[in-house]
Amino acid sequence: MLTYLAKRLAALLPTLLIASFIVFIFIHLIPGDPIYVLLGDQATPEQVEALRREMGLDQPILVQYALWLGRVVQGDFGTSIFFDAPVLSVILDGAETSVLLASITMVWIVVFGVPIGIISATRQGTWVDQFFSGGAMFFASVPTFWLGLYLILVFAAGLGWMPSSGYPSIFEEGGLANLRYLVLPSLALAAPNAALIVRLTRASMLDVAREDYVRTALAKGISPNRVVLKHVFRNALLAVVSAFGFTFVALVSEAVVTETVFSLPGIGRLVVQSILRRDYPVIQGVMLVIVMLYLCINLLVDLAYRWLDPRVRLT
């Protein structure tokens, strides 16, 4: 296991280097002098001179990249123009909201997506299956922001069951009850992703159901429910688990929109606001954090895969 982990980490390194290079070059591709892109128009000559030296702008681009990477590794992601604070701390300020939102969303996705997929697959071709499959395709076609606005209209403005926007920290007044601010956003965010998981679970269940060992199990007289649970689902789960890296990326994408709709103080809204404020160092920092998270999650998915599938574990 440890050698495998080491191997995987080594394979990750080139991807991480290329991805970070893309994030690095982003600042240089924005029209204008990178110095002013990073410092804003109000920069003093002293600041400009200091940053020019720090970035090594008179050096070849790869040297500049190495210098930048060196600073990033030490946790220095640059300085936000708008907040006049380290980018990393600006991102961490939004982390609570985003992490909680993503976690609650993941709970919805697993609780709704996987069981509905199983039910659909075991009732293939019946009206139950058609209802759920059709519903899944419908929700996969709904823009998150539209669903969010709709939920606000019905459950916040109309029925008044839930707050419509904002999110006070659970560490402030209100405590865990503040989580109710995340109910509607997480539902809006979960819907399209749960829909994809329904489709995926259904498809991989049906794939596995064709395997010889399923027929053997049924022929042996094991009850169909047990076969579905022990043989089909266990194996179908592999495909679902390996899709979670992809789900994470989709989630981040849609969280940008969802946080904007519900005015949540998270990282997604930070990105949108930073674009409008031309606060490019923050955008760069968020990209870097997201890509690293994605690679970590994919690594975890691989490890979970080995744990779930003994066949892979042995090789």
Added chain:
Amino acid sequence: MRSTLVFWLKPFLARRISLFGLCVLAVIVLAALFAPWIAPYDPLSYDPIARLSPPGPEHLFGTDHYGRDTFSRVVYGARLALMIGLGVVGVALTFGVPIGIVSALFPRVGLVLMRGVDVLMAFPALLLALGLIVILGRGIENAILAVGVVYLTTTVRIVYGVSLKLREEVFVEAAVSLGAGALRIIFRHILPNLVSPLLVQASFVFAFAQLQAASLDFLGLGAPPEIPSWGNALSESRIYITRAPWLLIFPGMMIVLTAFSLNLVGDALRDRLDPRFRDTFASGKKG
């Protein structure tokens, strides 16, 4: 000719709901083509007296906060939806197909190119699109380009996968031993076999492009605000939704219907074309 028509229509006839998808798409295309004749009002003209009036005989879908006719704006929005869809599919195919084929046929180049594609896939779609918008600036063309790059990656993956399999086929081997060059192999043997999977991919990309472009519009980073796109309509009327819910319902429903129909069509095509699904299709319902 007749038999090919039947071949393509069969999956749509077998499942009524896919036929529904096809019809919705036809209506949207017609709306886009004949927008000036269908729309009762100029989508851009202001009518301060009629602002925020509910749906009725005067204004079928009501009016927005400037008194602009929502129905007319929705009809004109179909033009932008088609433009975005075609543009994004165009970008994804023009760059995705050559990169995929070259990567499959020339493994050394492929190693580098595919690694690059893998890295791009590590960026969330909307974040990547937003980053490109920051570099390119706001506008319809740039939105198309930005969303196109996002779906370029999935297209390359598919083309690469299919081309790798085709390369090992006996008919390609035979062509190579007969002295066929790389270009002949690509145009005679690889490209024709890519048409089916790419058609399926194109319909899904078209659907997702709608959602991504609408998101960009909603964030105020897509089509310029004066353009009557469905995303812009939702973005502008956002603060009026409690007073005028029709502003939320109609443009949003159009986005959902378009994406839903394209997904239905894509699914039906895949059932028809993917040999794995075709078997299940022929042998009845049980797998």
